Amino acid sequence: MTPPTTAAADESQAAAADSGPPRSASGRRGGPGRRPRQAGRLRNLSLPYMLLLPAILLELLVHLVPMILGIVMSFRGITQFFIRNWTQAPWAGLHNFRIALDFNAPIGQALLHSFFVTCAFTALSVGLCWLLGAFVSLMMQDSFRGRGVLRTLFLVPYALPVYAAVITWAFMFQRDNGLINHVLHDQLHLTSDRPFWLIGDNSFYALLIVSVWKGWPFAFLIITAGLQNIPRELYEAAAIDGAGMWQQIRRITMPSLRPVNQVLVLVLFLWTFNDFNTPFVLFGNSAPEAADVISIHIYQASFVTWNFGSGSAMSVLLLLFLLVVTAVYLLATSRRRQDV
């Protein structure tokens, strides 16, 4: 393990260290008398923290402190008058929460409606993304002619910036000059009139289709990577035992993918539930009621009416919900994994 150290090598090392960047030079403060290994051990106590410091500071500034502030803000009555000096805003106690959770009043009702819409949308989107991703990666596990081209093609929706992709879909969903109605109404004559897609009840399906189109390649990417970690001896053994292709998929591939799926489904769930970009670009500032997902709903409650206190309370409720779901999900799936 230890390469032979010659005097020449030592010299060149020292020279390199002297001319090295100031960071590494100051790192070797051991002094000429000490042996490098001892110095290294001393440094090791604080070094990991130094390495982590930038990441910790950034996480604090952009994620953790704002999150704590957000929780504090949810207990205050912050309106547009207090943006510049929000610490002056009056304490509101649980008032913001009470309003958000009063399901008999319009605000609470709208929030509850938005929550259910988001749940339905997320469940369908995650399910379809996973199904498509799993199907395609299984089908493309063996090489065949054109596989590379297809794989590149399938990653295009994932690579496209959200707004570019979603604007294209918005164009396709236009009532009078869009592709969807042209195909459904003019070419296939399936509908008696040209339906609206971006307002009214259909907007839910429009959002779902765009979300799946954009999201399934990620599932495909992760499952493809997961498939490569399955040892091929398993398949060989199964084949010798006479298991056909379909059986191999059911008995070997799917169980081996379980840990990958566990994380993948959770990540897809969180991303879809919190997704703001897709509905925002598709519908603009105000989403139609049928597709009024929670992120847009809170955005409107905060930035359109400038009622930050109420918006923060809704965000905190959302976070609590996601925490509970994640915890329950991890507990349930980990236990099942241990049982198997």
Add this chain to the structure above:
Amino acid sequence: MSRAAAHVSPMAPPRSFIWTRRVGLSLISLFVLVPVYVMVSSSLKPLQDVSGAFRWLPSGLTLRPYFDIWQTVPLARYFGNSLIVSGAATICSVIVAIFAAYAVSRYRFRGKRVFTVTVLSTQMFPGILFLLPLFLIFVNIGNTTGIALYGSRGGLILTYLTFSLPFSIWMLIGYFDSIPRDLDEAALVDGCGPLRALFRVVVPAATPGIVAVAVYAFMTAWGEVLFASVMTNDTTRTLAVGLRGYATQNDVYWNQVMAASLVVSVPVVAGFLLLQRYLVAGLTAGAVK
């Protein structure tokens, strides 16, 4: 990635499998391709083709939209802003992630688990929850110290680099773990400082993982809409918001919208497709393990 560990079954796949594959993949290709086709073909159509009923084939091809997009909306400025913001966020994010992942992968220290769990759980936060406070923090930092973060590119860079950080750190930890410790320990025994060992030994060996992380960070920053729409003003506006300029006017120039979408997509899509095998390799070695 092209050498995917295809399992070599001694028998050819059954006919049912081949047909499922053919039909399934054809349908999915169609689903994926139609919007891409609409984007490309509409960007080459004259205005009357995209204002009237949709037509699969243009009545005539024109490059006009590609010239007009720069006038209708100050697209070049948005483009420049997006490049600066995404580029800077990517570089910083990768460097910070390398340091953090190296610490977690190579050292034992108190609070390591807390760090990794906390960083990962930030992925769960709804963006909207910290958008409002971050907005207020930036405004207040600007008021008290004079450092303009709200409405500036700096504020956006800071925000975006933190967005891609958790996933980048997570992926690099896995990648660094897969590099034999003997390699950098040998360098340490030879008298290298830990940082030299990191940059001379570990980083070169982890290049695919680092490239993957960089691609991810750039895409994240390039495509973000929520914070861009709140944190920028007219001069610092990025493409994510600027592109809506075509659509909010009374007459929507759909051919220009499509041309602009195509133009802003080319850098990321090209970069992604060129580097995708690194991303898959990085995922295989890191995240998915």
